[in-house]
Amino acid sequence: MMEKINFVGLAAGISSLILIAISFFIPWWQFTASNPANVQVRFSPVNFNLSHAGVSVAIPLVLALNIACLLTLLAGGIALVVYALKPTKPYSKQLLGFGYKKPIYTLVAFIAILIALPIIIQVFSGINVPINSSATITPHGSSQSANVSTLINWPFYFAIVVTGLSIAARMVHGKIAKSAVLPPQ
Amino acid sequence: MQMLRLVLVLITIACIAGPIGTVAIIYRNNLSQMVVTPQLQQLFNSNNNSNNNGNNNNYNSNNNNLPNNGAPNNGGNINNNNPPIIGSMNSFGGSGQFDVTTPNNQNAAGIQANINCLVSLNGNNIQLGLDLSPTSVPSSLQSTFSNTDYLFNFDGTTSGTSSGTQITANAQGSLSSGSTFNLNLSGTIDQAQDTLSFTLTSAQNSQTSITTPQTISLHPNGNNNNSGNNNNGNNSNNNYNNNSGGGVSPVFLSGQVDTVHKTVTLTFSLNNGLSQGTTINSMSGTVEITADQYTIGTVSSNGPITIPAGQSATITVSGALTQNGLNYLSDHYSHVASLDVTVVNGQMTENGVTNQGAQSQDLGNIALSW
Numbered sequence: 001m002m003e004k005i006n007f008v009g010l011a012a013g014i015s016s017l018i019l020i021a022i023s024f025f026i027p028w029w030q031f032t033a034s035n036p037a038n039v040q041v042r043f044s045p046v047n048f049n050l051s052h053a054g055v056s057v058a059i060p061l062v063l064a065l066n067i068a069c070l071l072t073l074l075a076g077g078i079a080l081v082v083y084a085l086k087p088t089k090p091y092s093k094q095l096l097g098f099g100y101k102k103p104i105y106t107l108v109a110f111i112a113i114l115i116a117l118p119i120i121i122q123v124f125s126g127i128n129v130p131i132n133s134s135a136t137i138t139p140h141g142s143s144q145s146a147n148v149s150t151l152i153n154w155p156f157y158f159a160i161v162v163t164g165l166s167i168a169a170r171m172v173h174g175k176i177a178k179s180a181v182l183p184p185q
Numbered sequence: 186m187q188m189l190r191l192v193l194v195l196i197t198i199a200c201i202a203g204p205i206g207t208v209a210i211i212y213r214n215n216l217s218q219m220v221v222t223p224q225l226q227q228l229f230n231s232n233n234n235s236n237n238n239g240n241n242n243n244y245n246s247n248n249n250n251l252p253n254n255g256a257p258n259n260g261g262n263i264n265n266n267n268p269p270i271i272g273s274m275n276s277f278g279g280s281g282q283f284d285v286t287t288p289n290n291q292n293a294a295g296i297q298a299n300i301n302c303l304v305s306l307n308g309n310n311i312q313l314g315l316d317l318s319p320t321s322v323p324s325s326l327q328s329t330f331s332n333t334d335y336l337f338n339f340d341g342t343t344s345g346t347s348s349g350t351q352i353t354a355n356a357q358g359s360l361s362s363g364s365t366f367n368l369n370l371s372g373t374i375d376q377a378q379d380t381l382s383f384t385l386t387s388a389q390n391s392q393t394s395i396t397t398p399q400t401i402s403l404h405p406n407g408n409n410n411n412s413g414n415n416n417n418g419n420n421s422n423n424n425y426n427n428n429s430g431g432g433v434s435p436v437f438l439s440g441q442v443d444t445v446h447k448t449v450t451l452t453f454s455l456n457n458g459l460s461q462g463t464t465i466n467s468m469s470g471t472v473e474i475t476a477d478q479y480t481i482g483t484v485s486s487n488g489p490i491t492i493p494a495g496q497s498a499t500i501t502v503s504g505a506l507t508q509n510g511l512n513y514l515s516d517h518y519s520h521v522a523s524l525d526v527t528v529v530n531g532q533m534t535e536n537g538v539t540n541q542g543a544q545s546q547d548l549g550n551i552a553l554s555w
Contacts, residue, residue, distance in 0.1 A: 033537070033538075034536055034537025034538050038536050038537060038538055057222070057225055058222065059219075059220060059222060059225065060208045060211070060212060060218070060219045060220075060222065061205070061208060061219040061220050062220075063204075063208070064204040064205045064207065064208040064219075065204070065205070067203075067204035068200055068201045068202075068203070068204045068205060071199075071200035071201075071203070071204070072197065072200040072201065075196050075197070075200055079193075090186065091186065091189050094186065094189050094190055094193060095189075095193075098193045098196075098197075145538075145539045146537060146538045146539065147537060
């Protein structure tokens with residue numbers, strides 16, 4: 001008898017691993033101040049790159065959080081793949097429970113930061129940073145202004161798809177588990 | 186099952202705690218550097234500096250006269266209690282040694298530095314902007330001092346003597362490390378005003394002590410503000426530089442109002458003292474007759490100009506003389522060959538960052554041709 005496979009879970013696991021690779025090179029969100037850019041921020045959960053006048057500025061804590069996020073997503077993706085290939089094994093539910101939540105946490109955390117960051121900047125510097133558009137910003141009390149543009153890139157939307165697949169995998173598991181315990185007709 | 190659950194929990198903890206813990210261990214001696222690295226601090230400082238307006242930037246303009254000409258002024262390394270220097274200034278330059286002790290290093294160590302000192306006299310009151318650009322810093326002090334500029338704002342009084350002008354001034358504040366300084370300057374500007382000699386001592390309550398082991402003598406910089414007409418020009422340049430955002434300071438060179446061709450033309454020199462190339466996207470402003478505050482035209486540059494690191498360029502801003510301006514000049518200035526002009530609403534866009542002039546900029550006397 002052929003082993004059952006949770007194809008949705010398999011898709012979620014593989015796409016989760018693909019998402020990690022993509023996010024490393026293509027930011028989910030990017031901020032560019034002026035053109036040519038004086039300040040550029042390229043931000044995804046696994047890679048944060050801040051550069052000023054072409055010079056990269058590393059922030060160790062952010063780097064650590066990126067690596068933590070990368071490892072977490074990686075572990076979740078592998079767990080999902082292993083689960084999807086053996087969804088009826090006794091340990092499968094544990095693996096699924098471990099794996100499917102990781103993309104959700106990552107996406108929620110990213111959205112929370114994306115919403116909070118402009119608010120924090122607004123409060124502390126008076127600069128109104130858009131989330132996904134262009135604007136001319138002038139800090140309070142300053143005579144300087146700069147053109148800024150922000151852009152949400154396609155990996156962000158891909159992350160939403162991955163999250164959806166992960167949730168779907170969890171739902172499909174219920175049916176697979178149910179059919180596994182039913183006696184053959 | 187319990188074992189698997191435990192393993193998964195441990196994996197989760199390891200994934201998160203591992204990288205963060207590693208970084209925390211690496212930076213255990215200075216946890217704040219996990220977030221605010223020196224590189225980031227420098228970025229904040231340079232941005233704060235570029236956001237300054239008014240007198241503080243008067244100082245920046247005179248960095249053109251620094252012995253280490255072109256080094257970006259980074260007075261942001263110091264929080265001065267005294268206000269920045271204002272008014273017309275003389276500029277002295279040279280080099281010298283300073284003995285420094287800090288809370289972390291109580292053994293005095295010598296720092297060699299290039300020195301640029303701006304002096305503003307107002308009656309018996311004096312302000313000095315003492316800018317130190319370290320050229321040699323002992324390793325024991327490198328956590329506190331780097332090769333950027335340190336600007337100390339002194340306030341004091343003067344008294345005239347047969348040997349020149351005696352100066353007593355004081356500067357207080359704190360370094361970026363947080364340690365305080367309280368410096369007393371005792372100096373003399375000789376009668377010919379071609380030497381500024383001074384010594385520094387530190388008050389006992391200073392956490393960071395800076396003293397001069399021997400008297401330091403400075404001499405007027407090449408681009409001396411003392412000389413008559415230069416005063417006007419330099420002051421105007423100072424104002425223009427209020428708005429320099431990226432470290433490039435335009436210095437006014439020459440100008441002309443051509444009534445025949447109905448044009449106003451101004452030429453500026455731009456020195457890029459930054460470590461990377463910079464692009465001046467545009468410069469513009471409105472030209473007024475200084476005495477009458479009468480607008481005669483607007484000027485703007487032609488296209489962007491890129492200045493490689495450490496190099497200079499000239500930029501010409503020009504525009505049409507308005508008909509009203511021409512009529513006004515014909516009515517009031519037809520008998521003169523030059524006139525004082527002021528640029529108002531000066532604006533410079535550097536690397537896409539637009540700096541709007543906060544005040545007018547007196548360019549001094551420029552040619553008026555008929």
